[in-house]
Amino acid sequence: MAFGTLVSLSFYGLDGEAASRATAAAMEDFRYLHSAWHPYEPGPLGRVNELLPLQGWFTYPPSLRPLLLRARELSRASGGLFNPAIGELVMLWGFHEDPRREGPPPDPKAVAEWVAAAPSLEDVELRGLEMRSRNPRVRLDFGAFAKGYGVDRVIEHLRELGVENAIVNAGGDLRAIGSKGGAPWVVGIRDPRGPGVLARIAVSGDESVFTSGDYERFFEYEGRRYHHILDPRSGYPARGLVSVTVVAGEGALADAAATALMVAGPEDWPQVARAMGVEQVMVIEEGGGIQLTPAMVRRLQWEKPVPEPRVRPLP
Amino acid sequence: MRSISEPEAAGVAVSSLDRRIAGLAALAVVIHLAEAALPSPLPGIKPGLANVVVLYALLRHGLQVALWVGLLRVLVGSLLLGTFLSPGFFLSLSGAVASLAVLALMHRLPGLSGPGLAVPAAMAHVMGQFLTAYVWFIPHAGLFHLLPAFLTAALLFGLAGGLAVNRLLDRGLAREGRA
Amino acid sequence: MTRRYGLTRGDRWVLSAALLALAAAWAALGGDEGGMALVTQEGRVVARLDLERPTRLTVDGPLGQTVLEVAEGRVRFLSSPCRGQLCVHAGWLSQGGAFVACLPNGVAVRIAARSERYDAINF
Secondary structure, eight states: OOOOSOEEEEESSOOHHHHHHHHHHHHHHHHHHHHHTOTTSSSHHHHHHHHGGGOSOEEOOTTHHHHHHHHHHHHHHTTTSSOTTBHHHHHHHTTTSSSOOSOOOOOHHHHHHHHHHOOOGGGEEEETTEEEESSTTOBOOOTTTHHHHHHHHHHHHHHHTTOOSEEEEETTEEEEEEOBTTBOEEEEEEOSSSSSEEEEEEEOEEEEEEEEETTSSEEEETTEEEESOBOTTTSSBOOSEEEEEEEESSHHHHHHHHHHHHHHHHHHHHHHHHHHTOOEEEEEETTSOEEEOHHHHTTEEESSOOOOOEEOOOO | OOOTTOGGGGTOOOOHHHHHHHHHHHHHHHHHHHHHHSOOSSTTOOOOHHHHHHHHHHHHHOHHHHHHHHHHHHHHHHHHHTOTTSHHHHHHHHHHHHHHHHHHHHTTSTTOOHHHHHHHHHHHHHHHHHHHIIIIIOOOGGGGGGHHHHHHHHHHHHHHHHHHHHHHHHHHHHHHHHO | OOOBTTBOHHHHHHHHHHHHHHHHHHHHHSSOOEEEEEEEETTEEEEEEETTSOEEEEEEOSSSEEEEEEETTEEEEEEOSOSSOHHHHTOOBOSTTOEEEETTTTEEEEEEESSOOOSEEEO
């Protein structure tokens, strides 16, 4: 599912009619993007995924081209930790269905085979409007990035409609432009493990706030918890972190980086953040510890008592 | 010379206590009417000056006079305003009863002067009104979200009223001392 | 009775107690808790539910009727025509900022905090 939750929009300085026009336009965009980018249902991306394993050249929908190119850049920058060719692994784990069908985690042998095949966007060749995959295990799933990319497109559209001050919030991940009558927008970052809001951050101008967390989708089997952020290196859910919050200008970047840093884990995430070019990051460890980049320290205001955060300068 | 309103004319014995009650109650009613006529910047919040008269009555003449003044103020005030037996009357009455109850309980405590009695009485007044409003008119828990603001106002006006009563009593005593 | 600033010692005790009671009243009732639920259908606001007024609301969506129930300061999805029933399983919502959506039928419920401190919640 491309957008696991509903979208909410906030505007400032728009009259009711303009606001409902902008809302309608944005909703139409999201509806289209949801069906166009759904990896597992009939539709443009679904069709591409049917054709990729055949390994021959085929024509793909032009609207996918900028998405593919940007995804490849971000995947490269992340050293493959953000991997949109992960669709088959997602299906092995059953996370392609919402809700996931009850059942055990996949056979470790099947996971190991997928890891050995190591599908990635590097296996996908683009030639104008034709594409092919050199690896039969490639199946595209932009789930870790489509929300950000979609929010970016909707913001673009809203700007064309003359909207200057808005928040586009796609199920908790958002991009804010302009301000609230000169005052910054105030975004509360929910506590991933407790009730209420952990910290607040004032955003204005043009900024995206994206969080990836192990609590978004998961299942339990025989007392163990398995979440949906899969590490392409091991084929298993990423370990060590509860959530990663990234503040960046572009939604697609913030979205992909939040996923990649989740996968990178509690020690290695600063290198990946540096490589992807994001500077404002908060990560929450499984033990409850908080790590922040120096740039993020200046942005956050705590809304509840927290353990002394560990500041991690980027290398 | 007798005025025509002298109740003795009707053959009823009038004590000096009755006269005091009548005078103070009349004063309280006038203040009550004046407050009802004056617009309040915050709906429902009034300085409660009439209660200053009740407190004065209590400290100067005792509980019995205060009870009469407090209850007559509500009754006569509502008759004159035309709100007798209306919701406003019951709110007024429940506030008055609650604050009189607190005064009756507290006025024998040692060491309290005007403010020490007026503040709890004013707060009880607000609580009594809220309780009545909730039970009879607006059974809506959201009502109580207004309570802190009203209690704050009650505390401030109670304090001011209590200090005013202290001064009134001091002057009265001083005058009697001179006389 | 000696008075300082017009207050006897007893007055001061009473005043302190009153101030304490007042602080408690503000803390208990002025707190940042829920109060209203915003119901949207496909992003359009279809209702603002006062959580203190028990009621049921039926919202029409592409799949059919979603029924919301308000009781005791809380709100929940009572029934939904969707397949997953995630919204129904989410149970009661009461905390300010809480949000549950039923994507299939396009119905979302968000609790507005009494004082809206945040323009958006990130999670």
